[in-house]
Amino acid sequence: MTTLAGHVPPSHPLSPRRAFRDLRSWVRRGVDLDPTSLWEQDTAALPRALGAYRRRVRRFAETALAPAALRIDADGDHAGADAVVRAAAREGLYSDLLPWPLGSLSPALAHRPPQWVQSVKMEELCAACGGLGLMIGAHGLGAMPILLAGDRRLVRRHFLPALRACAAGEPRLFAFAITEPAAGSDVEDGEGASRCRPGTVARRVSGGWRLRGRKVFISGGDLAHAVTVFAALEGEGMESWTCFLVLAGTEGFVLGRNELKMGQRASSATELVFDDAFVPDDRVVGGLRRGWAINRAVLDFSRIPVGAIALGIARGALDRTVAFARDARLAGRSLLDFQDVQIRVAQMLGDVAAMRALVWQSGSRWRPNQAKASMTKVFCSDTAVRVCEDAMELLGNHAVLASNGVEKAYRDARLTQIYEGTNQINRLSAIEDQMAHFAGRGPYG
Amino acid sequence: MTEEDLSAILDAVDAFVERAVAPLSARPERPALPKDVEGVVAAAAAVGLIEANGGDEGGAALWQDPGASPSLRVSTETLVSVARASAAVAHQLHALALGARLLRRLGAPAVGWTLPLLDRAGGLARGALAPWLAGAAPDPLDRDLLADHFPHPEAAGGPVLLQAAEPWDALVAPVWDPERASIRWMRFARADLVAEAVEAAHGLDESRVWRLGRLGCGGPIEASDGEARAALVEAMGLNALGLMAIGAGCAEGAVARAERYARERIQGGGPIAEHEAVRSLLGGARSNVVAVRALCESVSRAPRDLAGLRKILALRAVAHSLLCRAATDALQVFGGYGYMRDYGMEKALRDSRHLRLLAGTPADVALFVARGESS
Numbered sequence: 001m002t003t004l005a006g007h008v009p010p011s012h013p014l015s016p017r018r019a020f021r022d023l024r025s026w027v028r029r030g031v032d033l034d035p036t037s038l039w040e041q042d043t044a045a046l047p048r049a050l051g052a053y054r055r056r057v058r059r060f061a062e063t064a065l066a067p068a069a070l071r072i073d074a075d076g077d078h079a080g081a082d083a084v085v086r087a088a089a090r091e092g093l094y095s096d097l098l099p100w101p102l103g104s105l106s107p108a109l110a111h112r113p114p115q116w117v118q119s120v121k122m123e124e125l126c127a128a129c130g131g132l133g134l135m136i137g138a139h140g141l142g143a144m145p146i147l148l149a150g151d152r153r154l155v156r157r158h159f160l161p162a163l164r165a166c167a168a169g170e171p172r173l174f175a176f177a178i179t180e181p182a183a184g185s186d187v188e189d190g191e192g193a194s195r196c197r198p199g200t201v202a203r204r205v206s207g208g209w210r211l212r213g214r215k216v217f218i219s220g221g222d223l224a225h226a227v228t229v230f231a232a233l234e235g236e237g238m239e240s241w242t243c244f245l246v247l248a249g250t251e252g253f254v255l256g257r258n259e260l261k262m263g264q265r266a267s268s269a270t271e272l273v274f275d276d277a278f279v280p281d282d283r284v285v286g287g288l289r290r291g292w293a294i295n296r297a298v299l300d301f302s303r304i305p306v307g308a309i310a311l312g313i314a315r316g317a318l319d320r321t322v323a324f325a326r327d328a329r330l331a332g333r334s335l336l337d338f339q340d341v342q343i344r345v346a347q348m349l350g351d352v353a354a355m356r357a358l359v360w361q362s363g364s365r366w367r368p369n370q371a372k373a374s375m376t377k378v379f380c381s382d383t384a385v386r387v388c389e390d391a392m393e394l395l396g397n398h399a400v401l402a403s404n405g406v407e408k409a410y411r412d413a414r415l416t417q418i419y420e421g422t423n424q425i426n427r428l429s430a431i432e433d434q435m436a437h438f439a440g441r442g443p444y445g
Numbered sequence: 446m447t448e449e450d451l452s453a454i455l456d457a458v459d460a461f462v463e464r465a466v467a468p469l470s471a472r473p474e475r476p477a478l479p480k481d482v483e484g485v486v487a488a489a490a491a492v493g494l495i496e497a498n499g500g501d502e503g504g505a506a507l508w509q510d511p512g513a514s515p516s517l518r519v520s521t522e523t524l525v526s527v528a529r530a531s532a533a534v535a536h537q538l539h540a541l542a543l544g545a546r547l548l549r550r551l552g553a554p555a556v557g558w559t560l561p562l563l564d565r566a567g568g569l570a571r572g573a574l575a576p577w578l579a580g581a582a583p584d585p586l587d588r589d590l591l592a593d594h595f596p597h598p599e600a601a602g603g604p605v606l607l608q609a610a611e612p613w614d615a616l617v618a619p620v621w622d623p624e625r626a627s628i629r630w631m632r633f634a635r636a637d638l639v640a641e642a643v644e645a646a647h648g649l650d651e652s653r654v655w656r657l658g659r660l661g662c663g664g665p666i667e668a669s670d671g672e673a674r675a676a677l678v679e680a681m682g683l684n685a686l687g688l689m690a691i692g693a694g695c696a697e698g699a700v701a702r703a704e705r706y707a708r709e710r711i712q713g714g715g716p717i718a719e720h721e722a723v724r725s726l727l728g729g730a731r732s733n734v735v736a737v738r739a740l741c742e743s744v745s746r747a748p749r750d751l752a753g754l755r756k757i758l759a760l761r762a763v764a765h766s767l768l769c770r771a772a773t774d775a776l777q778v779f780g781g782y783g784y785m786r787d788y789g790m791e792k793a794l795r796d797s798r799h800l801r802l803l804a805g806t807p808a809d810v811a812l813f814v815a816r817g818e819s820s
Binding site for chain 1: 474566567568571586589590592593602603606643644645646647648654711712713714715722723726769773776777780781782783784785786787791794795798799802803804805806807808809812
């Protein structure tokens with residue numbers, strides 16, 4: 001099917017692409033004669049190495065993630081998820097945080113901001129499955145405090161060996177632990193933190209620290225070999241927050257329950273329990289009382305890829321909707337032949353394009369800005385949910401069937417409005433970043 | 446029926462919900478099974494909340510007397526009350542009551558619990574229903590749309606989707622007759638159906654989506670063409686009104702839980718209800734629910750013609766958008782906990798969204814409303 005009802009065929013003299021061919025040769029260079037998809041055009045517009053990476057991750061996602069996605073979502077097929085983890089490790093998706101020879105990233109991509117590279121990756125993974133995408137992406141979030149702390153000793157001792165193991169197909173993963181049972185928004189917002197009583201506390205002992213408390217909703221917490229855990233120092237407030245690298249198997253550190261979630265089910269949300277877990281001094285990440293700074297810096301980096309997660313989920317929903325509308329027949333026609341359906345698909349197409357433009361623009365800065373990162377996350381997550389709503393609407397009552405994939409996309413997308421700070425907290429974060437400019441006088445008063 | 450009578454009935458309904466329905470939804474992460482709903486239906490029948498045979502005019506059972514305002518109000522308020530605890534249970538009671546009402550209206554005796562099957566796949570025939578219901582002869586495209594819209598005994602055009610918990614013994618459905626370009630009502634016994642329960646669906650966990658293949662030979666229900674269409678108009682209108690009321694109850698339950706949670710959850714040094722960001726979510730959500738309750742109350746009787754049906758469908762198109770917004774904002778108040786199945790907020794959102802897609806989405810309804818105008 002190359003022509004849809006309501007449109008002249010591409011060979012028709014009134015079709016723009018056919019008509020453009022009649023323009024003068026030098027004018028033709030300035031008009032669009034390219035019949036390729038928007039995905040192809042966007043990929044071609046990326047720096048060559050990043051475009052190649054995008055194609056590679058998409059191939060991987062479509063062969064390794066997509067076939068397993070619905071089954072893992074439905075029944076928590078742990079063996080299937082484990083197979084995806086190992087395949088992703090072999091593909092280099094856990095070790096692409098650093099360029100070769102330290103990691104698996106193409107040296108050509110070392111010249112691109114990492115959050116851009118990760119965003120391109122996350123869109124492709126999450127178009128296939130938001131949960132499996134998060135399961136792969138959470139590792140980078142967990143490792144980010146070590147990189148941002150600039151602690152070469154920890155990088156050398158813990159991060160590089162983990163990357164090498166991952167690249168060899170033996171995943172050694174990190175997880176990031178800030179949220180506490182009584183502190184969700186308070187660990188993402190300075191004003192809240194200033195009034196918050198820390199729930200996880202580090203007590204000084206000979207040679208190190210003993211952690212006590214609980215962390216909740218930790219993505220990939222049950223798979224992690226090491227967790228970057230944020231805790232206040234005993235007797236002090238959130239200003240004392242310090243990041244500790246806690247290794248799996250540490251005495252006093254146990255896994256609690258894996259939560260039952262609405263969506264993104266392939267990735268666990270795990271409770272971590274610290275009962276006087278000992279952390280030696282050489283696993284303090286970035287120094288004492290630097291945890292808050294590291295946390296906020298991590299969030300500025302990670303919120304852009306979260307926007308990309310939302311983008312990917314939305315694009316997956318769009319692709320599934322188009323496939324459904326193309327194949328579904330009504331009154332002898334394809335559903336895609338109805339004008340109202342075309343209008344709504346076009347709206348989704350535009351929404352996805354806008355999300356991608358913002359993610360790529362925000363991601364292509366070397367130094368992520370707090371307001372831009374938060375706005376990217378907010379815009380993309382809200383838009384993704386709307387796109388998934390539109391997708392469900394287009395499928396009608398067939399949308400309620402899990403086998404069609406769009407209801408899962410909605411459930412997956414809904415989480416992006418909550419994690420990495422609720423969208424309410426992210427909006428306040430953007431204001432916090434820009435308040436000095438708002439408080440000052442501008443051109444209109 | 447006086448306001449006092451109404452109030453007494455609704456108090457009794459609330460007590461019934463507390464006793465018979467609420468226990469089913471105590472563990473939202475482990476929803477009740479469709480067969481568990483069977484006990485609630487039996488209990489509802491025992492207290493007269495629902496009549497298998499449709500009951501007599503003037504009764505207070507669900508949809509028993511939809512021509513009169515107080516009785517209609519009892520039905521919608523009952524569904525709101527039940528749906529606060531379980532939207533799926535409310536949907537099952539609503540559907541069974543509607544099936545019974547249809548049989549009584551068509552003069553057919555009830556044999557067991559009967560569900561209405563008003564369409565093949567929602568969509569409202571992309572609006573083609575409206576001019577046809579107004580009596581216009583359909584053009585060729587509309588004929589094809591109508592033929593695809595109504596259930597076909599031999600599953601032509603693909604399987605039919607049916608939303609149902611337990612019990613149900615039969616279906617009553619309008620079947621398209623291409624020669625007359627109209628419908629015939631038929632009844633199909635469950636035992637004769639080819640039906641497959643779909644493993645996973647978006648919401649209404651205590652219920653199931655059934656994929657129906659061949660419906661079997663069925664038994665025709667004699668009715669004039671005018672009466673057949675009039676019965677369809679009334680059934681579509683009551684179905685829309687019922688779905689709206691169930692959605693209102695579902696969202697209202699979620700909003701009430703969010704309001705309680707906001708008073709208890711401490712962030713930023715105080716209850717989150719003190720933060721304007723949260724007040725804004727809660728205020729908007731509560732307003733949406735109040736608005737939809739008012740929309741339901743604005744319907745004083747079952748529709749008797751296209752204009753009446755069009756009005757109810759137009760209300761429904763707006764209502765479900767408001768209710769889904771309320772449910773998602775209520776979830777947002779819970780933050781991460783709202784996303785976890787134990788708290789029931791994500792279930793309320795899924796249920797709200799699932800209800801929105803049954804019997805025509807808001808976009809489908811918009812096409813119907815537009816063509817209803819030109820009819």
